[in-house]
Amino acid sequence: MKTFWRLCLVVFMVTLPLGGCSGETNQQSLAVSQRTPLVIAVNPWVGFMPVVLAKEKGFFDAEGVNVQYVYGESSRQQRLEFEAGAYDGIMLALGSLIAVGAKAPDTRIVMLTDISTTGDAVVARPEIRSIADLRGKRIVLGAAGYGEVVVSVMLQQAGLKTDDIIWVPMQNESETLRMLKDGRVDAFQTWEPFVSRAVAEGAHVIFTGADIPGLIPDGVAFHGEVVQQRPDDIRAFLRGWFRGVDFWLANPSEAEQVISQAVGLKPEELSLQGLELLTLARNKEFFRKGEDFSSVYYAAQVYVDFFLRKGVLSKSLNLDEYIDASFIHSLP
Amino acid sequence: MQQSLRFKLILVFQLVALLPLGVMGTLYFDTLYKTLLASAERELQVGAQQTALWLDTFFAETLVNLRSQAQLPDFSSYLVRDEKYRRLSEPTLSILFKALGRSSNQAYIQSYMLIDPNGTVIYDQTQLSIGQNVATEPFFRQTWQSGEGQVTLTQSNETDQRYIYFAVPIWNEAGYKIGLLALRYNAGILRLLAWESANLAGEGSFAILVDESGQVLSWNRQIIPTLQRVELNLLADPQGIRRANLAGWTYAIAHHRLKNAPLHVLYVQPETAIDAYVISHLSMVLLISLGVLVITLLVALIAANRFSHPINQLTQAARRLMSGDLSARVQVHTRDEIGLLAQTFNQMAAGLQEEVEEIRNAEERYRQLSLSLEQMVEQRTMQLQKANSELESFSYSVSHDLRAPLRAINGFSAILQDSSAELLDDQGRQHLAYIRTEAKRMGELIDGLLALSRVGRHALRIQPVSSEQIKTLVQEIIETLHSNEPERQVEWRVNDLPPCAADLTLLRQVFINLLNNAFKYTRERSPALIEIGFEDGAYFIRDNGAGFDMRYADRLFGVFQRLHTESKYEGTGIGLATVRRIIERHGGRIWAQAEVEKGACFFFTLPPDVSTFEQLS
Numbered sequence: 001m002k003t004f005w006r007l008c009l010v011v012f013m014v015t016l017p018l019g020g021c022s023g024e025t026n027q028q029s030l031a032v033s034q035r036t037p038l039v040i041a042v043n044p045w046v047g048f049m050p051v052v053l054a055k056e057k058g059f060f061d062a063e064g065v066n067v068q069y070v071y072g073e074s075s076r077q078q079r080l081e082f083e084a085g086a087y088d089g090i091m092l093a094l095g096s097l098i099a100v101g102a103k104a105p106d107t108r109i110v111m112l113t114d115i116s117t118t119g120d121a122v123v124a125r126p127e128i129r130s131i132a133d134l135r136g137k138r139i140v141l142g143a144a145g146y147g148e149v150v151v152s153v154m155l156q157q158a159g160l161k162t163d164d165i166i167w168v169p170m171q172n173e174s175e176t177l178r179m180l181k182d183g184r185v186d187a188f189q190t191w192e193p194f195v196s197r198a199v200a201e202g203a204h205v206i207f208t209g210a211d212i213p214g215l216i217p218d219g220v221a222f223h224g225e226v227v228q229q230r231p232d233d234i235r236a237f238l239r240g241w242f243r244g245v246d247f248w249l250a251n252p253s254e255a256e257q258v259i260s261q262a263v264g265l266k267p268e269e270l271s272l273q274g275l276e277l278l279t280l281a282r283n284k285e286f287f288r289k290g291e292d293f294s295s296v297y298y299a300a301q302v303y304v305d306f307f308l309r310k311g312v313l314s315k316s317l318n319l320d321e322y323i324d325a326s327f328i329h330s331l332p
Numbered sequence: 333m334q335q336s337l338r339f340k341l342i343l344v345f346q347l348v349a350l351l352p353l354g355v356m357g358t359l360y361f362d363t364l365y366k367t368l369l370a371s372a373e374r375e376l377q378v379g380a381q382q383t384a385l386w387l388d389t390f391f392a393e394t395l396v397n398l399r400s401q402a403q404l405p406d407f408s409s410y411l412v413r414d415e416k417y418r419r420l421s422e423p424t425l426s427i428l429f430k431a432l433g434r435s436s437n438q439a440y441i442q443s444y445m446l447i448d449p450n451g452t453v454i455y456d457q458t459q460l461s462i463g464q465n466v467a468t469e470p471f472f473r474q475t476w477q478s479g480e481g482q483v484t485l486t487q488s489n490e491t492d493q494r495y496i497y498f499a500v501p502i503w504n505e506a507g508y509k510i511g512l513l514a515l516r517y518n519a520g521i522l523r524l525l526a527w528e529s530a531n532l533a534g535e536g537s538f539a540i541l542v543d544e545s546g547q548v549l550s551w552n553r554q555i556i557p558t559l560q561r562v563e564l565n566l567l568a569d570p571q572g573i574r575r576a577n578l579a580g581w582t583y584a585i586a587h588h589r590l591k592n593a594p595l596h597v598l599y600v601q602p603e604t605a606i607d608a609y610v611i612s613h614l615s616m617v618l619l620i621s622l623g624v625l626v627i628t629l630l631v632a633l634i635a636a637n638r639f640s641h642p643i644n645q646l647t648q649a650a651r652r653l654m655s656g657d658l659s660a661r662v663q664v665h666t667r668d669e670i671g672l673l674a675q676t677f678n679q680m681a682a683g684l685q686e687e688v689e690e691i692r693n694a695e696e697r698y699r700q701l702s703l704s705l706e707q708m709v710e711q712r713t714m715q716l717q718k719a720n721s722e723l724e725s726f727s728y729s730v731s732h733d734l735r736a737p738l739r740a741i742n743g744f745s746a747i748l749q750d751s752s753a754e755l756l757d758d759q760g761r762q763h764l765a766y767i768r769t770e771a772k773r774m775g776e777l778i779d780g781l782l783a784l785s786r787v788g789r790h791a792l793r794i795q796p797v798s799s800e801q802i803k804t805l806v807q808e809i810i811e812t813l814h815s816n817e818p819e820r821q822v823e824w825r826v827n828d829l830p831p832c833a834a835d836l837t838l839l840r841q842v843f844i845n846l847l848n849n850a851f852k853y854t855r856e857r858s859p860a861l862i863e864i865g866f867e868d869g870a871y872f873i874r875d876n877g878a879g880f881d882m883r884y885a886d887r888l889f890g891v892f893q894r895l896h897t898e899s900k901y902e903g904t905g906i907g908l909a910t911v912r913r914i915i916e917r918h919g920g921r922i923w924a925q926a927e928v929e930k931g932a933c934f935f936f937t938l939p940p941d942v943s944t945f946e947q948l949s
Binding site for chain 2: 084
């Protein structure tokens with residue numbers, strides 16, 4: 001008898017598509033909040049806050065995409081979870097997005113959020129006067145992330161090698177700030193709002209991204225699967241994002257208030273001083289091939305080369321695929 | 333008929349094609365279903381084994397690497413060095429550990445640690461736990477006690493962050509344990525490894541990592557939003573596919589226990605996905621069956637047409653034949669029974685055509701013949717009628733024209749007899765008397781002929797005649813006859829006479845002639861008996877007179893035909909001919925019965941009413 005019903009089910013399933021009515025639900029016909037969410041991991045970096053703004057201002061809803069950002073203070077944890085498929089997308093520094101390729105090579109960078117200048121910095125204990133003073137000191141930086149490149153470049157500028165310092169792998173930002181304060185470590189490569197927090201607790205800035213212009217872009221990446229299956233959602237996300245950027249640039253104080261209320265950052269931590277938020281037009285400039293840091297391909301290649309040298313990447317990434325410029329260029 | 337034949341053929345084809353298919357399908361459907369299900373479940377088992385293998389390999393490799401790294405002299409010398417000098421070696425260890433950690437897994441490596449025999453952390457790459465005592469931690473206890481490399485999973489008390497500890501003892505040259513080298517991994521690496529094994533067993537399949545307490549370490553957040561624990565019975569051996577509810581959905585679950593860590597892999601797939609897999613394969617079988625159905629339908633259609641076409645042709649030809657088109661033939665040239673049938677049909681049609689043509693020709697000949705016969709008869713009749721009427725007008729004119737000279741002969745012979753008889757001798761007088769008698773007789777003959785021809789030319793005025801009228805008519809004639817010979821003894825019997833339709837003048841003539849005859853031929857009877865009546869649809873006049881010989885009966889009604897001598901019974905031989913003519917003009921019949929010297933009886937019929945007369949004429 002069970003077999004009979006199975007047979008009926010089979011006949012039904014076979015005839016269903018023949019009848020021309022597939023059971024597939026049409027995403028477009030659903031209310032935005034009912035559509036499959038586009039889940040994106042976001043850490044407190046100021047340059048990523050337009051996602052909060054756009055969400056709060058309803059720009060994403062207006063564009064027809066259900067964006068769900070997951071706000072967390074530990075960028076490292078988010079990155080590991082992204083690699084294990086917990087999120088559709090993630091916002092990280094470009095260098096870290098490249099390092100993600102070690103475990104998740106089917107990742108696609110679709111947009112740059114900003115170029116960090118003074119927003120990224122190396123903060124040090126008061127007794128560290130200069131970069132040269134870091135010799136033999138403990139400096140905290142994330143393993144297999146963009147920070148390694150930043151610190152490496154910084155040390156090079158001061159005539160030091162990476163082996164001249166004691167590298168302490170960063171676990172999480174707030175813990176590191178405590179260790180920096182009580183002298184268990186001497187320096188910390190980090191970004192806003194942690195730079196300001198460290199300075200507030202007595203540390204001082206010895207190096208910023210402004211010293212290496214263009215080396216620290218930040219961006220958004222999605223799993224290749226998502227890019228393939230939900231291109232419309234990603235385009236809608238980008239449209240909403242740029243509406244957020246434009247709104248912020250036009251109404252900074254209102255934007256700061258909205259974001260502050262949503263994620264609990266202080267308004268002064270939301271200053272746009274340490275970075276350049278990239279508009280769509282600027283993104284279009286960056287998503288072209290070039291021989292300097294004004295091209296995302298160039299900057300990405302710098303990171304790829306570095307991680308290959310250090311063994312973080314076991315093989316090179318095909319940047320023509322890893323960076324998907326089609327979305328930026330498809331927007332009007 | 334052709335429809336049903338085609339239908340039958342198609343049906344037979346379908347049956348031939350589908351019956352085995354149906355029987356096979358019915359017999360093997362259950363087996364097929366079970367096989368497909370088993371195949372899906374086997375894939376699930378393989379998924380679990382594969383995931384477990386990857387994880388086990390990761391654990392084993394990492395442990396093996398760590399064991400070889402623990403033999404580096406820098407670690408043992410750092411462990412035995414006085415605490416004050418350890419700081420000096422820190423840069424070297426930092427570089428060493430950085431180098432050891434370089435791998436594609438580096439983001440997941442949290443820290444390398446060196447731990448002394450008391451359980452005190454004397455080196456921690458992250459600086460976080462230096463100086464802490466981990467003697468009670470399972471990873472330290474187990475490794476120290478067993479002296480072998482161990483993999484331990486822990487969960488931080490403050491956060492729900494999980495770690496994997498890989499720990500190996502560090503031996504000095506004398507073979508004593510002088511400490512531990514520990515490597516702390518972010519447990520996220522398990523998630524990554526488990527993530528990589530997603531969809532191994534098809535769409536929607538993925539691995540769930542569970543520790544001994546049923547706590548879930550890794551699962552697919554995209555498919556199940558939250559999953560914290562699973563039932564412990566899912567982790568129990570023996571292994572096999574189980575079905576259980578996870579977050580509201582029924583999953584098929586394959587279980588595999590890791591060798592190198594206290595972990596379990598549950599490789600799961602929604603039951604609906606397995607159903608979909610089974611259904612898609614069964615659908616394929618069904619689609620193939622449908623294909624066979626369609627093909628046999630096509631073949632059946634073609635074959636049915638091929639078979640039924642000649643039969644249709646035969647039917648149509650037969651119909652044409654039926655409707656009279658004998659040239660109908662069938663164009664079928666197959667070499668089978670139908671071809672033979674068609675051939676036979678054609679022969680039959682040809683034979684039929686020949687015969688029918690023969691019959692038609694004969695018919696035509698007969699028709700022509702009958703036509704010419706009719707024409708001949710008509711011609712003859714016309715000639716006859718013409719001759720007859722010519723004869724009648726001739727006899728009329730002759731009779732009429734003869735009367736004038738006869739009157740002269742009669743008149744002058746009468747004058748001669750009256751005035752000059754005495755001038756003649758006896759012989760002369762005798763001759764004169766003879767002339768007068770014959771002239772008188774001739775006059776009678778002429779009158780008779782005139783009457784007969786009048787009857788032929790007389791326009792009939794048919795009217796109903798009542799019984800009384802007939803009776804009156806008869807009585808009048810009887811009286812006239814009596815007055816002519818009053819001395820005669822005659823007994824008249826006049827019975828009831830039914831009415832009829834007749835021309836009264838001519839009817840009177842009939843009775844005059846017949847009664848006259850009866851009166852005449854009973855002259856020698858005493859008493860004479862004459863009966864007038866009606867019997868068996870016919871009027872009759874019967875007498876007991878001279879009668880006649882029935883052998884001559886056919887001559888009775890001819891003109892100038894007499895059966896008795898003139899000397900014995902006077903008469904012209906025209907009376908009965910006249911009667912017959914009158915009766916026949918009325919559509920009646922006349923006949924006679926007689927016996928010599930015993931009497932005669934004349935019968936005649938007349939139409940009983942006017943409408944009967946009209947029908948008869």
